[in-house]
Each structure stands twice: as C-alpha cells, then as structure tokens.
Amino acid sequence: METDYLIVGAGAAGLAFADTLVDETDAAITLVDRRTEVGGHWQDAYPFVRLHLSSALYGVNSTPLGDDQRQTSGRNAGFYEQATGAEVCAYFDRVLHERLEASGRVTFLGGHDHLGEDGAGAQAVRDLATDRVIHIQPRRRVVDARYLEASVPATHRPSFTVAGDVRCVPVNDLPRCVDDHDHVTILGGGKTSFDACLWLLDHGVEPDDIRWVRPREMWLTDRAGMQPLDDVGTLMDGLSRETEACAELDRPVDILERLEELGRFLRIDETRLPTRWVGTMVSRPEVDSLRTITDVVRLGHIASIEADLLSLTDGEVPSRRGSLYVDCSAAGLNQNPPRPVFTGDRITIQNVRHNSPSFNAALIAWVEARREEHDKNRLTAPNRYVSDADDAIGVHCRSWMTEATWRQDRELSTWIDASRLNLTHGLRDHLAEPVARAGTQRYLETVGAAVARHQDAVHALFG
Structure with missing residues (x-):
C-alpha cells in the first residue's frame, strides 16, 4: 500500500502530529501501533492515574479534553480538571474515529509491529495476529513517534530480584491486592509512587503502615503556578520568575532554591536537597499528605527483596515480613539523546519546549507542513528529558x-x-x-x- 506519511506509534505524540497534519495538509496518513487501540502507554496505565497537568493543555490541538471545569473537591480543589487514565483513553478513541478517520485520509493499523525498511524502499509492518507482513510505501516521510516512548509500570521489567516468598506487584495491581496485607512498601520516587501513596492514604491505610523506598529527592513544580485559561496571567508570572532567577544566579542549586522561596518549586523533605528534577507537578495539599509518611528508606535503588531484608545500592535494611511490595520504579519518559527532528525522509518527534509533549508534536507537524526544508530543524531544536x-x-x-x-x-x-x-x-x-x-x-x-x-x-x- 501507499501513503504520504507513515506514523509509527499512535500514542499522544503520534495522534497530535496526525491531527495537525490533517488540518494543514491534504496528505494521506497511516498510523501503526503494536497495541490494538490508540493512546500508547495510557492503555497500560494504573487504574487511579490522572494527568499531572491540566486537561486543557493535553491531547490534540483540534479537540478539547474535558470541559475546562475546575475541580470542586479533593487536594486539587480549585484547579482545572485533570483527566483520569480512562478519560484519556476514551478521548483518544474519539479523536481517532470522529476526527482522524472521519477526515477520510487517516488509516489506523492497530496490532501491527513496524519492522523497518524492507530493502526495497518500502516499510515493512507485521500483523501481530496473523504474522502477515504488509509493505507500505511512504511518499513523503516516516514519522517516528516512539523515540521517546515511556516505560510504564505494567510493562517494564524490574531491575531487582524478588524472593519467592515475597509478594511484589506492579502498581496496576495495588487496588486488588492491598486488602490482603496490613503493611505496604512503595518502591520508587517519582510521580507513580506519589499516586500510589496518596491512593493508599485515601483508602484508609495509615501512614505508619506504609514504607517508602525513595532513591532520590526530587524538585517538584507547584501546580498552583501552572494553571491555564483564566489563570494564565499567574502562569506567565511564574515562568518569568524562572527567567529572572536564571538571569541573576549562576548555580542550578541556587536557582532552584530561589524558586522554592518564591513558591514556584516544592520538595517533600525540606531537610534534604533534591538532586532530581523531571518537571513533575503536585499541589501543596498533596505534598502535605505525602509528608505524613515518615518511614522513608534513602539508600539508593532497590537491588533485591527478601522476606526479612531489603538490599539497596547503598546499604541494607530489615524488611517487614508479609509486606506488600508495590513496584513504581519504571523509568518513565525515555531519555534517548537528542537527534535532528528532520532527517531526509524521516521525522523523529522529540521534546522541543520542555515538558510540553502534545504541543511539541503538533508544532513539529505544523513546521513540516508550512516551512521550507532549510528552516525546519532551526525551528524545532530538540530538547532533552533529564533527571538530574x-x-x-x-x-x-x-x-x-x-x-x-x-x-x-x-x-x-x-x-x-x-x-x-x-x-x-x-x-x-x-x-x-x-x-x-x-x-x-x-x-x-x-x-x-x-x-x-x-x-x-x-x-x-x-x-
């Protein structure tokens, strides 16, 4: 078969790219994904996940996610809505059927694995259900929307070993397993671990019955300063505090501490200097709740779990026999090195403006449609996902x-x-x-x- 653009990966980036391309061109587009449904890693998300940013800033450009309403209860009351994982999956499904396929120019091949170039100038794609190989000839570009594909708890392989008499589950299984245990150990220090701890607290587990293995402390962005729509003025004020601090100070630690003083950034443990930053957003009430968990192990990454002993990269601690271990240690966003977005007949979707994944993919599509070849990489200089x-x-x-x-x-x-x-x-x-x-x-x-x-x-x- 032939197409103008073959987009490999039908997650948020691939869909946002296709959506803008539909608006800006008359191209035929084929989306390929190993999963049978669109949405990428959202299809494997744990059941209590929510966006950490506002729904108003996520998805595809043409179609709002949610109703731009403010939350009326919980730790994020007053902030604009944050879609649940189920809501995000339903949204992407509507985008595919009611927006992209309805254009008459987009084909979705779900349950197909992209094998690469077939040696004759076409791209080989295998149907995972039948093993049939399809050869697709892209007239314009192959678009790699998987280069920064996220590692999520449900699908990643843990880097540590677990003894046979220890129960360790991915965070996806936490709701169905927690009632069988009177103690829980959370493994990981990122957003997933925050969500797991908050879910436990909301479901009646006492803070003293939770242990948190947190390898590194992390700088967090206060959600109050990242609200869109009617609060965009406050958001702009916060962004300007970042440029001002960087203009006045040299050392990153001094800049980050200045922004903490200004209320821009937060940390869970105020007695320890964070060494990690990935742009995660939280609210102050969320941080207050997380601080109630005081049994925190800070001895690096987990190496092995035995019934009576936790071995970590920087030491060992006794473990509580019968504790439920919850794996929240997936790496998250892929930190592949930056490469030119536009190279010959290939587009590699990447970070451009930091921490704006949907926006970046849509912008790259607009540049592809509207700008001459010599200008494209200048306007889409790749950025990085970092953790330090x-x-x-x-x-x-x-x-x-x-x-x-x-x-x-x-x-x-x-x-x-x-x-x-x-x-x-x-x-x-x-x-x-x-x-x-x-x-x-x-x-x-x-x-x-x-x-x-x-x-x-x-x-x-x-x-």
Whole structure:
C-alpha cells in the first residue's frame, strides 16, 4: 500500500502530529501501533492515574479534553480538571474515529509491529495476529513517534530480584491486592509512587503502615503556578520568575532554591536537597499528605527483596515480613539523546519546549507542513528529558532559545498563540490584568540575560 506519511506509534505524540497534519495538509496518513487501540502507554496505565497537568493543555490541538471545569473537591480543589487514565483513553478513541478517520485520509493499523525498511524502499509492518507482513510505501516521510516512548509500570521489567516468598506487584495491581496485607512498601520516587501513596492514604491505610523506598529527592513544580485559561496571567508570572532567577544566579542549586522561596518549586523533605528534577507537578495539599509518611528508606535503588531484608545500592535494611511490595520504579519518559527532528525522509518527534509533549508534536507537524526544508530543524531544536537537577537550567534555556526563533516568525507565533496546547494560550486576552502584564514584561526583560548567563549549561547538554 501507499501513503504520504507513515506514523509509527499512535500514542499522544503520534495522534497530535496526525491531527495537525490533517488540518494543514491534504496528505494521506497511516498510523501503526503494536497495541490494538490508540493512546500508547495510557492503555497500560494504573487504574487511579490522572494527568499531572491540566486537561486543557493535553491531547490534540483540534479537540478539547474535558470541559475546562475546575475541580470542586479533593487536594486539587480549585484547579482545572485533570483527566483520569480512562478519560484519556476514551478521548483518544474519539479523536481517532470522529476526527482522524472521519477526515477520510487517516488509516489506523492497530496490532501491527513496524519492522523497518524492507530493502526495497518500502516499510515493512507485521500483523501481530496473523504474522502477515504488509509493505507500505511512504511518499513523503516516516514519522517516528516512539523515540521517546515511556516505560510504564505494567510493562517494564524490574531491575531487582524478588524472593519467592515475597509478594511484589506492579502498581496496576495495588487496588486488588492491598486488602490482603496490613503493611505496604512503595518502591520508587517519582510521580507513580506519589499516586500510589496518596491512593493508599485515601483508602484508609495509615501512614505508619506504609514504607517508602525513595532513591532520590526530587524538585517538584507547584501546580498552583501552572494553571491555564483564566489563570494564565499567574502562569506567565511564574515562568518569568524562572527567567529572572536564571538571569541573576549562576548555580542550578541556587536557582532552584530561589524558586522554592518564591513558591514556584516544592520538595517533600525540606531537610534534604533534591538532586532530581523531571518537571513533575503536585499541589501543596498533596505534598502535605505525602509528608505524613515518615518511614522513608534513602539508600539508593532497590537491588533485591527478601522476606526479612531489603538490599539497596547503598546499604541494607530489615524488611517487614508479609509486606506488600508495590513496584513504581519504571523509568518513565525515555531519555534517548537528542537527534535532528528532520532527517531526509524521516521525522523523529522529540521534546522541543520542555515538558510540553502534545504541543511539541503538533508544532513539529505544523513546521513540516508550512516551512521550507532549510528552516525546519532551526525551528524545532530538540530538547532533552533529564533527571538530574543540575541539568534543569540547561533544558529551560534550550527552550527559551528556541522560543526566541518562534517569535521572529509571525505566522508561527500566531499559530502558537491560538494553539490550545500552548502553555500561555489566551495570554493576549489577559494582558490588561496587572499580574499578566508584569509577568510578560519581566519575561521579555530577563530571558535574554538568562540564556546568555547559562550558555555553558546548554553547551554541556547539547554541544
């Protein structure tokens, strides 16, 4: 068969790319995914997962996710809604059938594995149900939407060993297993472990009955400062505090501590300096609840679990016999090294603006449709997913450098302003508000100095 674009991976990135391509071109598009349904890793998500950012900033550009309502209860009351995993999967299913396939130009091959080039210039795809191989000829590009594919708890292979008399389950199985145990040990220090701890607390498990193996402390972004829509002025103010701190200070630790003082960043344990940063968002009530769990093991990553002993990379501790171990240690976002987004007949979807996955994929599709070849990589300089706090400033500055190139392109700037996936969508409508106006002015006055001051950090990450 023939197609204009073969998109490998029908998760959030592949769908956001296809959605914008449908709007901006008349191309025929084929989506291929190993899973039988669209949504990527969301199909394997644990049952109590939610977006950590607002639904208003996630999904595909053409179709809102949710109703832009504020939450009325719980630890995130007052903040814009965050879709559940089930809601995200249902949304992507509607996007496929009612938006993409309804265009008459998009074909989805679910349950098919992409094998690569077949030696005759076509791409080979195998039907996992029948082993039949299909040869697809892309007239324009192959789009790799799996390069940064996430590792999720349900599908990753644990790096540690577990004795036969110990029960260790992926976080997906926590709800059906917890009632059989009077003690739970959470393994991992990222967003999944936060969700697991909060779920346990919400379901009546006492903090003293939870042990948390947390390899590294992490800087967290206060969700209150990342609210879109009517709160975009406050969001812009927060972004400008980041450029201001980077313009004034040299060391990443000093910048991050300044932003903590300003209420931008948080940490669970205020007595320990975090060494990790991945952009995870939490609310202060969530952090307050997490702090009630005081049995925290900080001896590195888990190596082995026995009935009476936990072995970790930096030491050993006695374990509680009969505890339920919950694996939340999947790596999450893939940290493959950056490569040019546009290379010959291939597009590799990657981070461009940090921590904006759906927006990045949509923007790359717009650039593919609207810009000449020599301009494409200049407008989509790849960024990184990092985990070390010392690298956070270089990642921020890389985004700001790329955004400066966008501001020089009027048509692209207009598209970005109108994109519902853009962090500051609607800001122009709020510039009469003092906080929005002051934040925008501060950002424009400090972003150049911030980038100039941290050129070495950018060079260290990107060359």
